[in-house]
Structures are given as C-alpha cells and as structure tokens.
Amino acid sequence: MAPAPRTSRVAVVGGGIAGLTAAWDLARSGAEVTVYEAGSRLGGAVAPHVLAGVRCDAGAEAFATRTTAVRQLIEDLGLAEQVVSPNPAGAWLQIPGLAAPLPATGLLGIPGDPQAEDVRRLIGAEAAARAAQDLHRPVDQWRGVSSPTVGQVARDRMGDVVVDALVSPITSGVHSADPDELDMNTAAPGLFSAMLEEGSLARAVQRLKAQAPAGSAVQSLHGGMATLVDALEAALRQAGVTIHVNHRVTDLRGLAADRLLLAVDGPAALELLGPVLPQLEGEGFSDGGTGGVALVSMVVHAPELDAHPRGTGMLVAPSVTEIGAKAMSHASAKWAWAADALTAVLGSGHHLVRLSYGRITDTPDSPTLGFQSSDEQLLAAAAADLPQLTGVPIGPEQILDADVVRWERALPAASAGHLQRVQQLRQALSQQRQLPQGEAGTKIWTAGSWFAGTGLARVIPDARAVAARMLEN
Ligand SMILES: Cc1cc2nc3c(=O)[nH]c(=O)nc-3n(C[C@H](O)[C@H](O)[C@H](O)COP(=O)(O)OP(=O)(O)OC[C@H]3O[C@@H](n4cnc5c(N)ncnc54)[C@H](O)[C@@H]3O)c2cc1C
Known part of the structure; x- marks a missing residue:
C-alpha cells in the first residue's frame, strides 16, 4: 500500500x-x-451481547470463505488461531407440514440437481420434474437482460414451486429480501452469467458450487x-x-x-x-421495504436439543403461517465454542438459539411480527415458535435468559x-x-x-x- x-x-x-x-x-x-x-x-x-453470562454475537456471526479477504484481515490482526468452522450438519427448511434438511446441492435455494432425493422430498416429484426442464430449455430469452431478479430467472427456469418453497425462505431469512425483488447479480455474483454460458440454471449452480473453496462455506x-x-x-x-x-x-x-x-x-x-x-x-x-429485522436470542435448558434435531438451524417458508419467525439459528449446535461456553457457565443441556422476525411481505395494513413489534410481543412469539422450530416441547420455564436486538438499515436494499x-x-x-x-x-x-x-x-x-x-x- x-x-x-x-x-x-x-x-x-x-x-x-x-x-x-x-x-x-x-x-x-x-x-x-x-x-x-x-x-x-x-x-x-x-456486535456482542451477554446472555446468561455468556458473550455471544448479537449481529453477524460468521464470514463467507469463498474468498480469502476476511481471513487475510484476521491474519493481519494476529487472530488466525481463533478461526473456527461450524458443525457441518447444516440447516433445515420448514415448509407447510414438513421439516427437512436443506437440499445439499443448492445455491440461494436453487437446486443444482433438481431431481435429487432431498429436493423431491421437499417439493414433490411433479415440481422436481418441472425444475429439471431447466436442463434442456434454451436460455436465449435471457441474453441481454442486465438486472434480472432471482425470482424472475428461477421461476422461468424451474417453476414457481422451487421459488416459493426453496428459494424464498433463504432470500427472506438471509437477505431479508423477496426473491422477486432481489437483484440476482447482487445476491449471487456470477450465477446469471454462468447460466448464459452453461445454458442451464442448475448447471450454473453446480459450476459455482464446484468453484467454491473446499471446506465449510463460512467460518467464525x-x-x-x-x-x-x-x-x-x-x-x-x-x-x-x-x-x-x-x-x-x-x-x-x-x-x-x-x-x-x-x-x-x-x-x-x-x-x-x-x-x-x-x-x-x-x-x-x-430500503427494499425490509423495515429492519428483529432478533430474539434465548438461552434454554433443554437436554433434548443436545442431539441437534434440526441441524444448525431452520429457515421457514413464508407460506408456513403457524410460525412467526422467518429463521432460527441454533448457535450452540453450530459453534462448538458457544456450546462449551454455555456448559462452562451453566452446566450441560443448555442451548443458545436466535430467532429472526420481520418478513418482507409485511405491509403497514397487515404487519406480522417484526422490527416494529414490542419486546413483549417478540418474546412471546419466540417462546411459542421455539417448540415448533425445534420439534421439541420446550416450555417458557425452560427459557433462562432472552434478549431482543433490532437492526435497522443494517441490511442494504x-x-x-x-x-x-x-x-x-x-x-x-x-x-x-x-x-x-x-x-x-x-x-x-x-x-x-x-x-x-x-x-x-x-x-x-x-x-x-x-x-x-x-x-x-
Ligand atoms: C442481524 C445481522 C446478521 C448478520 N449476519 C452476518 C453474517 O453472519 N455474516 C456476514 O458476513 N454478514 C452478516 N451480516 C451483514 C454484516 O454484518 C454487514 O454487511 C456488515 O457488518 C456491514 O458493515 P458496515 O460497516 O458496512 O455497516 P454497519 O455495521 O451498519 O456500520 C455503519 C456504522 O455507521 C454508523 N453511522 C451511521 N450514520 C452515522 C453518522 N451520521 N455519523 C456517525 N456514524 C454513523 C452506525 O452507527 C454504524 O455503526 C449480518 C447483518 C445483520 C444485521
């Protein structure tokens, strides 16, 4: 320099x-x-916050490893030995009536193999067959398009079911964005141009996944x-x-x-x-209509969660009306250091979970739970959502500590x-x-x-x- x-x-x-x-x-x-x-x-x-005596992340909790940029800063600061990888179990997806692991081959929820068993399990054989048409249909109509949205492209190539069941929970839970509004080049740089070159969205997903560095996609x-x-x-x-x-x-x-x-x-x-x-x-x-996101973090005593029944967390499809949260991170399942810190302070059987609220489909006339809701509303919703999200009956008396954190403008349009x-x-x-x-x-x-x-x-x-x-x- x-x-x-x-x-x-x-x-x-x-x-x-x-x-x-x-x-x-x-x-x-x-x-x-x-x-x-x-x-x-x-x-x-x-940002950090302290729950039940344990310091943990209140905002960003990891960094993507697709480039070495963050790693380089970490090394420059002398923190290389502190880098940790998450539990490889991965997250699950909740769609109406079914919770199952996220398809392994997906990028932004778009399947790299539309006919894979884990895709068919979530969307059914008919929708998977529709998605697989992408492998053969020409992409010519997309040439010359400069700012397509994820929804436009994925609906055309793979059908509405793929977008509504697989893509929307990820764009909503991770990007706080509606797939039909989300700029594809912003959300997944290189994916659209790879589709034009490969002649297929699925093959473009496969190519980008293959180009990603070996090892976990994120670290902390x-x-x-x-x-x-x-x-x-x-x-x-x-x-x-x-x-x-x-x-x-x-x-x-x-x-x-x-x-x-x-x-x-x-x-x-x-x-x-x-x-x-x-x-x-x-x-x-x-602001993309996101209006901010509200997070409810909770420390619970629930030994049934020791087996990590839903992997490292859960993304919830917007069509699931009985759950208010759009996503849950099971932080102590994801990060061994968090589990160890909880055990050191509180003993075994304790877990840290983080539920996020604030759907992009909210309108002033029909607000669901989110950034604008009171702490009381959010805490009550989180207590009600937790058993559904984990599949484990966890009562309010098992919640030992909780904190509500709101983020406004922290996620760009x-x-x-x-x-x-x-x-x-x-x-x-x-x-x-x-x-x-x-x-x-x-x-x-x-x-x-x-x-x-x-x-x-x-x-x-x-x-x-x-x-x-x-x-x-
Ligand atoms: C809940 C949440 C979870 C996330 N999880 C992840 C994750 O796991 N991995 C990941 O890679 N990214 C994650 N992100 C995104 C990532 O945290 C952000 O992209 C990144 O931290 C943004 O950094 P920034 O410096 O651009 O902005 P910010 O962190 O928003 O910082 C901007 C700062 O400017 C200050 N400011 C604003 N106006 C003024 C003013 N007029 N005068 C002085 N100061 C001002 C603000 O107070 C703020 O501190 C997450 C974001 C959120 C909100």
Whole structure:
C-alpha cells in the first residue's frame, strides 16, 4: 500500500467494520485518522451481547470463505488461531407440514440437481420434474437482460414451486429480501452469467458450487465475530487513531480533514452528501421495504436439543403461517465454542438459539411480527415458535435468559438496479470528490455494505480497496 501523503488528515464517518478496516489501513500508511461513530460502541452490525453470562454475537456471526479477504484481515490482526468452522450438519427448511434438511446441492435455494432425493422430498416429484426442464430449455430469452431478479430467472427456469418453497425462505431469512425483488447479480455474483454460458440454471449452480473453496462455506472466530471488532479497536488505538463514539456526524463541512470516508448506510450517506453535492439530488436508495429485522436470542435448558434435531438451524417458508419467525439459528449446535461456553457457565443441556422476525411481505395494513413489534410481543412469539422450530416441547420455564436486538438499515436494499445506483454515486464522487462549500481540497469516498454488498466477505475487501485508492489520490 502506498504511504499516505504526509499531511493527510482523514475523517472516517461510521465505525462499523467497513470504517474500522479502512481506518486501520489508512493509519498504518501514515494518515492522521479520526473515526466518528454515532453509536456507543464500535462495530456496527458486528456486535456482542451477554446472555446468561455468556458473550455471544448479537449481529453477524460468521464470514463467507469463498474468498480469502476476511481471513487475510484476521491474519493481519494476529487472530488466525481463533478461526473456527461450524458443525457441518447444516440447516433445515420448514415448509407447510414438513421439516427437512436443506437440499445439499443448492445455491440461494436453487437446486443444482433438481431431481435429487432431498429436493423431491421437499417439493414433490411433479415440481422436481418441472425444475429439471431447466436442463434442456434454451436460455436465449435471457441474453441481454442486465438486472434480472432471482425470482424472475428461477421461476422461468424451474417453476414457481422451487421459488416459493426453496428459494424464498433463504432470500427472506438471509437477505431479508423477496426473491422477486432481489437483484440476482447482487445476491449471487456470477450465477446469471454462468447460466448464459452453461445454458442451464442448475448447471450454473453446480459450476459455482464446484468453484467454491473446499471446506465449510463460512467460518467464525472463537468467542464470536465481535472478537474481530475488539482486535480492530485495539489495533486502531495502537496506530494512533482518534476514536469518537456517541458522535453522529450531521454536517460534513464541520470535519477538519482533507479526505473523507463515508462508511455509513446508503440513505445516511446521501443525507450527508446532499448539502455539499446538490447534483446528487434525486439519487436515492430504497430500503427494499425490509423495515429492519428483529432478533430474539434465548438461552434454554433443554437436554433434548443436545442431539441437534434440526441441524444448525431452520429457515421457514413464508407460506408456513403457524410460525412467526422467518429463521432460527441454533448457535450452540453450530459453534462448538458457544456450546462449551454455555456448559462452562451453566452446566450441560443448555442451548443458545436466535430467532429472526420481520418478513418482507409485511405491509403497514397487515404487519406480522417484526422490527416494529414490542419486546413483549417478540418474546412471546419466540417462546411459542421455539417448540415448533425445534420439534421439541420446550416450555417458557425452560427459557433462562432472552434478549431482543433490532437492526435497522443494517441490511442494504438488494433490489434490481441497486448496483447501478451505487456505481453512479461512486462515479459522481470520483468525478467531483470535492466539498465546494467546505475546506479546499476535501475529497470524499464511500464504503460499507450499501456500496459493496451485504456481508463481511464483500465489505472488508471493498473497504481495503477504497482505503488504497484514498492513499493514491
Ligand atoms: C442481524 C445481522 C446478521 C448478520 N449476519 C452476518 C453474517 O453472519 N455474516 C456476514 O458476513 N454478514 C452478516 N451480516 C451483514 C454484516 O454484518 C454487514 O454487511 C456488515 O457488518 C456491514 O458493515 P458496515 O460497516 O458496512 O455497516 P454497519 O455495521 O451498519 O456500520 C455503519 C456504522 O455507521 C454508523 N453511522 C451511521 N450514520 C452515522 C453518522 N451520521 N455519523 C456517525 N456514524 C454513523 C452506525 O452507527 C454504524 O455503526 C449480518 C447483518 C445483520 C444485521
């Protein structure tokens, strides 16, 4: 990385993982860096909380291993020995009347082998045969289409049942997005172009799965992903970075810096840019109608869960009306460190589960349980959902501790056209990275999940690339 110009003063707005990663690279290259974070702690959506005396993740709990980007940062911070892999058992899927393991060959729920036994078990022989038509039908009508949604493509290639039963629980539970709104190139980069080359969506899924590195698709850190934030914060302080928490930046013109990094969500970035770059007026980021997500984490005493009856968790199809949660992570089944920590503090037979609420199908007229619901409503719903999700009768008296955490704007809109809007905004900034009414010469960059895509595997390398560009300009 190029050394920073000697006088370089950088203000980083937003102390999530994007801002912290960029700040560290910038400071190590000699820039004088100040981080401003609106919240009371650093890390943004990578956050810890303590349940029944055990510290665990309240936000992101893992990173994707399809590239080495996150691993590299972890190694740079000296945390390589803390990397852990999940229980390979995998998650299950709940559709009306049936709970079964997620098909092994799928990507975003789209089966790589539509006729596989685990697919036929979930959707039936007729829908599997319809899905298999994808293997033979021409893809020509899709050539030249630039921003298809996952739903459009998968419905055409494999039929509605595949989308509604297999894809929708994953896009809803993982991306908080309706498959018919979700930009395919954002959700699964390379899948659409691979389909055009292979002449089949299923073969494209197979190709991308085969290209993925061996081993588990995600990993984490012993003690949870928040360990990464602890290490970054320590490294920033050691590198002489000035950190302000509880400091919401409301006007960029007040910041004494010659380089600015906006590592905040998309709507917040546009709000901050509006007064200084009026030509961006009219640019907008939709929140994709997600309205945020609410998580209910619970520690339960339920020795029946020791056998992990539903693998590492459960995704729930929107058509399952008797369960309010859209997904459940059985964190102590997934991560051995979490199970060990619970046993050390509470003894055997204890489990950590996390249920998420907030469906994208919610409307103001017919809200289901979600971000807007009260803690009492969410806790009651989670207690009622838990036995159904696990298949084990767990009574309220077995719940030893619980916490409700809400995340707003933490997951960017991934609707069709989002990528183009990001490119346009970044392009506009690169052409005029100058605060006309601010200090002479101040230049502006953006980083974070609204610009790079959801997930640490996208946010971290993008933030590092942006930091490198900031040093060159
Ligand atoms: C519940 C949940 C679970 C997730 N699970 C995973 C997972 O398992 N694996 C994975 O890879 N990804 C996961 N993600 C996604 C991942 O956490 C995010 O993509 C990533 O952490 C985003 O980092 P960021 O720095 O871009 O944004 P954020 O973490 O949102 O940080 C932005 C920061 O900017 C601050 N801010 C905003 N406005 C201002 C202002 N005006 N002034 C100062 N500060 C401001 C905010 O307070 C915030 O701290 C999850 C996300 C959520 C919400």
